Amino acid sequence: MATIRDVAKEAGVSVATVSRVLNETGYVHEDTKKAVTSAIEKLNYSPNEVARSLYTRKSKLIGLLLPDITNPFFPLLARGVEDELRLHDFRLIFGNTDENAEKEQDYIQTFQQNNVIGIISMTNQLSKATYQDLSIPVVFLDRTSSSLPSVYADGKEGGRIAAMEMLKRGSRRITLIKGPSHIQTAQDRFKGSLEVLSASEVDFYVMSTSSFSFTEAEKWAKELFGKYEDTDGVIASNDIVATAVIHEALRMGKSIPNDIQIIGFDDIPHSSLLFPPLSTIRQPAYEMGREAAKLLMKLMKNNQMKENSIQLPVTFIERSTTRKVDDYV
Amino acid sequence: MATIRDVAKEAGVSVATVSRVLNETGYVHEDTKKAVTSAIEKLNYSPNEVARSLYTRKSKLIGLLLPDITNPFFPLLARGVEDELRLHDFRLIFGNTDENAEKEQDYIQTFQQNNVIGIISMTNQLSKATYQDLSIPVVFLDRTSSSLPSVYADGKEGGRIAAMEMLKRGSRRITLIKGPSHIQTAQDRFKGSLEVLSASEVDFYVMSTSSFSFTEAEKWAKELFGKYEDTDGVIASNDIVATAVIHEALRMGKSIPNDIQIIGFDDIPHSSLLFPPLSTIRQPAYEMGREAAKLLMKLMKNNQMKENSIQLPVTFIERSTTRKVDDYV
Numbered sequence: 001m002a003t004i005r006d007v008a009k010e011a012g013v014s015v016a017t018v019s020r021v022l023n024e025t026g027y028v029h030e031d032t033k034k035a036v037t038s039a040i041e042k043l044n045y046s047p048n049e050v051a052r053s054l055y056t057r058k059s060k061l062i063g064l065l066l067p068d069i070t071n072p073f074f075p076l077l078a079r080g081v082e083d084e085l086r087l088h089d090f091r092l093i094f095g096n097t098d099e100n101a102e103k104e105q106d107y108i109q110t111f112q113q114n115n116v117i118g119i120i121s122m123t124n125q126l127s128k129a130t131y132q133d134l135s136i137p138v139v140f141l142d143r144t145s146s147s148l149p150s151v152y153a154d155g156k157e158g159g160r161i162a163a164m165e166m167l168k169r170g171s172r173r174i175t176l177i178k179g180p181s182h183i184q185t186a187q188d189r190f191k192g193s194l195e196v197l198s199a200s201e202v203d204f205y206v207m208s209t210s211s212f213s214f215t216e217a218e219k220w221a222k223e224l225f226g227k228y229e230d231t232d233g234v235i236a237s238n239d240i241v242a243t244a245v246i247h248e249a250l251r252m253g254k255s256i257p258n259d260i261q262i263i264g265f266d267d268i269p270h271s272s273l274l275f276p277p278l279s280t281i282r283q284p285a286y287e288m289g290r291e292a293a294k295l296l297m298k299l300m301k302n303n304q305m306k307e308n309s310i311q312l313p314v315t316f317i318e319r320s321t322t323r324k325v326d327d328y329v
Numbered sequence: 330m331a332t333i334r335d336v337a338k339e340a341g342v343s344v345a346t347v348s349r350v351l352n353e354t355g356y357v358h359e360d361t362k363k364a365v366t367s368a369i370e371k372l373n374y375s376p377n378e379v380a381r382s383l384y385t386r387k388s389k390l391i392g393l394l395l396p397d398i399t400n401p402f403f404p405l406l407a408r409g410v411e412d413e414l415r416l417h418d419f420r421l422i423f424g425n426t427d428e429n430a431e432k433e434q435d436y437i438q439t440f441q442q443n444n445v446i447g448i449i450s451m452t453n454q455l456s457k458a459t460y461q462d463l464s465i466p467v468v469f470l471d472r473t474s475s476s477l478p479s480v481y482a483d484g485k486e487g488g489r490i491a492a493m494e495m496l497k498r499g500s501r502r503i504t505l506i507k508g509p510s511h512i513q514t515a516q517d518r519f520k521g522s523l524e525v526l527s528a529s530e531v532d533f534y535v536m537s538t539s540s541f542s543f544t545e546a547e548k549w550a551k552e553l554f555g556k557y558e559d560t561d562g563v564i565a566s567n568d569i570v571a572t573a574v575i576h577e578a579l580r581m582g583k584s585i586p587n588d589i590q591i592i593g594f595d596d597i598p599h600s601s602l603l604f605p606p607l608s609t610i611r612q613p614a615y616e617m618g619r620e621a622a623k624l625l626m627k628l629m630k631n632n633q634m635k636e637n638s639i640q641l642p643v644t645f646i647e648r649s650t651t652r653k654v655d656d657y658v
Binding site for chain 2: 272
């Protein structure tokens with residue numbers, strides 16, 4: 001492989017000059033620049049990013065922290081981040097933290113050791129101060145923060161929409177499943193639904209749950225139909241929990257959506273593959289990933305930029321666990 | 330942050346000595362080593378990986394190439410790779426190639442620019458020679474290769490098991506869905522099933538398909554029941570295709586598994602969440618990821634090691650789309 005010395009020799013200039021052209025630092029005469037550029041092309045030289053990052057103190061590496069890539073909501077976010085960054089020649093180092101503060105700290109440290117120039121984090125077990133003390137820009141994704149830039153979906157509005165669609169389609173004995181209390185996004189959607197149901201004339205039952213685990217959700221679904229057998233509409237805390245409700249309703253011989261309507265939250269890829277396919281509130285995960293990458297790149301250009309967060313809209317995806325609205329208007 | 334100079338000063342030795350301790354090169358007296366180590370601990374010094382990689386020509390970065398992290402089979406593989414590498418302090422740079430040769434080439438190049446010391450690839454649009462010409466070890470994952478180290482599941486045996494389970498459970502008019510011809514792993518499982526069905530006394534119908542796309546699979550499922558209405562067992566090319574078959578069978582009012590049994594391939598997380606939950610042949614994706622990481626680390630230690638590939642066993646996961654075997658033995 002050609003080295004920077006080969007390029008300098010070919011162009012008849014010094015190594016320092018080639019370096020200035022590569023890093024766009026200092027003055028270089030236009031003709032010299034051309035000579036260097038054509039030498040680079042001729043020799044098919046590609047600068048060593050590591051040497052380059054030592055010289056400029058800048059790498060092209062971005063760190064991506066996520067709780068667990070095997071949770072079906074995260075791959076779409078990660079893919080959005082990567083596709084956007086790739087357009088601008090950045091590369092991703094990634095780590096799964098399992099919502100574990102020690103792992104999160106450990107990854108942040110090694111990211112820094114690798115001269116990462118920005119971090120996108122979908123987890124925040126550590127204090128805001130830890131992130132603020134880093135000398136590089138950080139964007140939170142799918143996490144809300146008042147003091148640091150973040151990109152997230154409008155969960156409260158999503159909760160409202162779910163409740164309104166449920167009412168519009170004729171459910172009158174509604175169950176609202178409240179997700180884990182330590183997850184802010186779960187509470188936002190819960191509050192949105194609660195607001196609409198409280199203002200309506202229908203009966204509703206709130207069921208508290210402590211996780212998004214499918215195995216636990218199966219138990220809650222059984223419990224739900226034991227306690228509130230004639231519920232005719234379930235607003236689930238997310239798509240996984242909605243899946244457990246579908247299974248239990250089918251096991252009990254209920255007809256979906258005639259006897260009972262079910263609405264999920266997220267629109268993970270799996271939801272369209274269920275039988276019946278799940279009606280749900282879609283978070284634009286892929287777009288959220290792209291927006292987070294764009295925001296990070298802006299911050300990297302201008303670290304003094306006032307932090308601003310981006311809230312993306314959610315939408316109702318009508319599939320087959322809800323009735324057609326025409327039947328009820 | 331403490332620098333290597335601070336450590337040297339604290340320990341009362343030269344920077345070169347600290348460097349020798351850090352990189353475990355050259356002779357350093359045991360007492361000196363202790364002094365350096367305690368200085369490092371006292372100052373909470375962490376070496377800059379970039380400077381270190383320039384000095385030692387070795388980074389701690391591994392490149393991971395995969396077709397598409399949003400395909401539900403890949404996150405488990407990626408997670409296995411990461412968990413194993415993390416135990417040994419390696420970090421992953423990753424890229425989605427979309428089975429596109431140009432993207433694959435582009436990622437390999439930037440991996441090299443970042444002094445990546447090994448690559449795990451779940452895609453191989455490029456020639457074997459391209460990989461062999463790299464100066465760093467490469468392990469293929471979920472891809473078979475005769476000339477390069479690879480880690481994959483025993484697909485042929487998986488195909489055999491699927492057919493044997495189908496027969497054992499009483500299906501007599503079997504449909505065998507043949508996956509895309511350009512995907513080696515799809516052909517292996519097909520051949521395994523074909524071998525067992527050919528040697529049996531039952532009728533069977535082979536249906537050729539060109540992708541693993543769910544939308545296309547829905548069309549094929551409709552076509553299948555049009556052409557072979559009384560088929561009583563379907564061996565699908567993977568779990569996504571099996572999902573489409575389940576949907577179509579339910580739409581037609583067939584009872585699963587009484588009227589028709591269905592067996593998938595892969596055991597993606599979604600399969601246990603279907604209704605009815607899918608019986609399938611499990612590829613140990615997470616374990617495959619870990620094994621690939623282990624093999625790569627061995628190769629990095631000893632680049633002259635004879636390439637060897639690792640084939641992992643597959644298993645039948647009995648859920649609710651197949652009948653109990655007791656009823657037929």
